[in-house]
Amino acid sequence: MIDLSHTENQINCVTNFQDLVTTPFHEEMNAICWKRNLIGDFSEIIKKVEVNGNIATLDQEQLIELQLSEQGQLARKILLNDLNVLKSHGADPTLNVIKNYERDDVFPFFPTDVYSFHVDRSTIPVDTFLCTYYGESSDILPNSQATQKILVPEIRDELKKLYQGSEEGFESFLTEYFFDLHYLAKPKANPINLGVGHLWKLATDYPKSKVLPCIHRAPNEKIGQNRLLLIC
Template sequence: MINVTHTENQIQNVLNFQDLISTPFQGEINAMCLKRNLIGDFSEIVEKVTLNENMSEISLEELRELQLSEQGQLARKILLNDFKGLKEHGASPTLNIIKCYDRDDAFPFFPTDVYSYHVDRSPIATDTFLCTYYGASSDIIPNSQATQKILIPEIRAELKKLYGESDEKGFESFLSEYFFDLHYQPKPNAQPINLGIGNLWKLAIDHPESKVLPCLHRAPKEKTGENRLMIIC
């Protein structure tokens, strides 16, 4: 029997990791959350890792070799356990320290970077898992509170100019090829939902076997001088 605390809008809260990975999305639910109050000093891990670029992946070997205080060791144990659980589930988790993501300025009227609300897409059935342990955390937004950007008339008109041909079928392929169709614009008075610190999330993505709408999410604007620590797969 699946232990569910309650359902709120598109979000279903679960009580343990096994329920998180095994509970299927259905109906309007396209986000699941394992709420947690984690112990340990995750900031110590962020401070001990040298960041030479805007984003760096931490290997398990590097994580294990860090000289940490007792609180830092508690944080490391949680990271290793989360990584192990996701790996055993068949996912391919990465542990990242992030100063900021690259911005997309190729099309000023239509940025396609992760700071824009977007959905993930895969040719096979899978889900997105993520947890922020330190720093700013991501947002999701109900599908009903956003509009696919390619359906907004003025944006679509600019995209057709960019495409430069009259072939409608080719235009639709162009939108998919350059990932324009993955991005959404919040409606006025939309109410984003912050994913919080320490919570482990499962988000529905766009794939051929999906029975629910993909979850709209975005990366947060980082706080100056505060790098993020997160796991994602």
Template structure:
């Protein structure tokens, strides 16, 4: 099991998939972790995949067709089983090999790419599932350690100048451009790495949610070391 400190009390750990998907978010808990120690060589899977651009989606048929060692086959079996479980739950998992995500340079003072702490939003009840099998893993941040960027006075002033419209449409402008989804870590913040092999379920901002959405971000990848990530 993962060693959780008081600062991580918004995380609940479970030991199986059924508890991962059925345990409700409540109170401060907006991240649930199926803590696992996986076997197999996931780096071999990454090496054998034919890459296409900075993000390569690995289809199930391609995964099955890879010629792998015994350790690579163990890793593949885990990946196929995770895909199967998530699909049976009604999710739409995607397995990606990621060298890097595109950076957002539209507004230099306010990037809205996934390297920034952000929350996911949906018009319907849904959760975000993710697992990093190889490479750098994602981070989450306790909500108390993040500040919504659009509420920071200096940033809000920049956005008002950018908007150049009436007050009545300003909030819609923030939402339509996804500015309101992004957060800045406070000076004493302690981001939490999601680690390798653990399957996570994160709370999303949707109309029926009873908890705050989980703040998370993609890591900065190491050169020459792509990530193997399943997400939905």
């Protein structure tokens, strides 16, 4: 179940792929969810994929070649369909089996990994699509419940110490190293979990966008339980 009790008009739910890709973002709404109850055994697919590092990418040919049970085949059919409809839409989806993402410890006071609340940026109008088929799922956060980290005085002071350059170049430094993309949840904020099986479209930060970008983060994975994630 998706808890939509604190969305502040942020989320719009649809019932099919066509509405997902054609419904525009507007005003506070910067996340659209195609709610689905998927059938099939997605965990079987994960078990068939060897993950040598932290993440293994599963392409369509590899997916088709997997020897699966009837329930695994049902799951594969859904994955192939999602990949194909997104490609037909012009997106470039990637299917990943994830143990965990790399943690960023370069700047201990300011991690910039995907476990931090952040927004995606693009130079062209484009949306982020994602679906968790198995394992822990991502969170999003209403923009009104977040503060851009670079605006927090204590963090800003630490960033200036790190920068050590002229005042006029500071803002460019923040953008160049993606510090401006990260956010802190305000006290009593209510993150919204995206759930399993639902295909989401999230607004990104790009020039002349009419809505605020959707703030989101990757979940902390459970030890011994890999995630199956489609993202583009």
